[in-house]
Amino acid sequence: MTAADLIFYALAALTLVPALWVVGSPNIVHAGFNLLLTLLGVAGLFAWLGADFLAVAQLMVYIGGVLVLVLFTVMMTRVPQAREADSGAKRAILPGLFALGVLVVLLLVATGTHWGAPALTDAQPTTAEIGANFMTSYIFPFEYVSLVLLAALIGAAILIREPRGTEEDDEAGAAVETAEEEVQS
């Protein structure tokens, strides 16, 4: 086993062990913090594979952005404590078996496939090439994504804007209250 192998197994463990925690933990805040470690492990795997730009993007977008947002949301909303019945072992049997089946199939695929994609021989910095491609061959998707992001921005504005109607507000408010009562009872 070479040093590179050791690093790979360490990174894989860093990805997988907290991931199990994310799925199994009844406390959603713990799950969120463990997700941080998992995403860090994935960034490490990218770096290990020589995808330096992806590794940094993973750090900045997922850990710096998405995860912080998730944690804020979790902490700022009232979290109903997980009930015993939901995390009961009985309920985990069928999904667990299903997940095991999926794992077996995916392992069979991973080991049985003849991979045709060229293997990476020596790692080179990728950022410059990615940048050049964005401005040349891939300029179309680059521009297209900007349009999609603009739509997402407008969508976010629509979904959070202050509603103008008054009658409907009351209806919605009443509906929320009844829903809350149902949850409590």
Place this chain on the structure above:
Amino acid sequence: MELLNLNIPSWSDLAYWRPEAILCGTFLAALLGDLIGRGRRPAISFVISVFGLITAGAYSVAAVLHGGAAHTIMGDLIIVDGMAAFFRLLFILAGLATVLFSWTAEEIMGRKRENKAEFFYLTVLMTAAMMVMAEARDLLMLFLSMEAVGLVSYVMAGYMRTSLRSTEASLKYVIFGAVSSGIMLYGLSLLYGMTGAMTFDGIRAGLLAGEVNGLSLLITVILILAGMSYKIAAVPFHFWCPDVYEGAPTPVAAIFSVGPKAAGFALMIRFFYTTLAAGADPSASAPLIELINWPLLMAVIAAVTMTYGNLVALRQLNVKRMLAYSSISHVGYLLMGFVLLTDAGLAAILFYLAVYTLMNLGAFFVVVALNNHIKSEELDDYAGIGFRAPWLGTMMVIFLASLTGVPPFAGFAGKFYVFTAVMDRQWFWLAILAALNSVVGLYYYFRVVKAMFLTRPAEGADTTPLKIHWLQYTVLAVLAVPTLVLGFWFGPLKVLADQAIGLLSTGM
């Protein structure tokens, strides 16, 4: 760093991409118009959107009349061919009808017309994004275009901000969408790993050249199908469909039930046909299809989808939910055309999709028009509506009869082509099952007709005639007349569909 072999798109590529470019420009112009009117003049955005859609439609028609070979543009990421031209027309029809009809729909504009105009330009952008879905020839564009349509859809599903049901619909759509996208991405990554190619042609070449493991390819195909089944709402990725259609504003449900579905089918046709079947000997099955037993896989999905949709639709008392399940069963019929990946089957899908767009949009729009007045989509509240709005009722009968697939209507011609496509290759059990399903459909479609025309309204109920806006009547008539005419004069549309698929199979 090597910059010599780059494939840089040139401005001349835009000549083949005018309708999409116009729609993107329309989106930005309508957005700007909304800002200039300070959000208080929805008419500005409405007019710009309608004008843009009509202009784009004119260019699309011109492109069809011009005919012509396939062009790969934008750095070989996009292909504009006969099939893309066919779907352009379909999407513009759906987008334009939805924008026009929504202008007078209370669910969109609010009871006192207090809402802003975002709906119009979001529909325009969605139309453009659906066109890109039908034109993608590369894994990157495949994913991007699906996400673009998805993002716009999520917002539109939650458009009624103050309605809990609408918000719930949006949330369900997002979560299901994220999961299925994730599954599909895994499949795409496996496919790239196997072939080392991103373009559909390159993937086929890679699969044919290399040694392919049957199990790996099967699992890859299933994973990718998962993402696409979500877009078209095929079992077992249909769960979002009834809830989203019921919760979303009805005009939004109308365009959801035809637009993204047709776009999903366009993408599936191009992707699976090009990667698995294209270029094979037409008299026998392609080797890759045999390897993963594709016909059986698709036949089972089609059979389960149509049967499930129909059986659950039987029990629905809400017309919107009923139409949602009926749309699932129509996806089942459409998938029958996929079983063999033959030219005949794919052309039948295109034909059926065009007919389905007309009749399903129509049925949903009648629900919108009624919702403006009776504020309900429950079947019980439809009692006697046929007498209060005779024209509206008549058109609903046309749309529902066509959805059932009764002879003189367009739906029959659509079903006929799909059925013959599978019977040509001896898939009789599938055709028989589909015929049985059509009979089941008869029951629940005509329950609506019965409620509208044969049931007396409750004592003391409002029986005054309904006043329907002229714009709504116009749009409905534009949808109803072809639904009738295409039932016996379907030659031109059939030729168009055949041409579109013919160009796909020859114009690599």
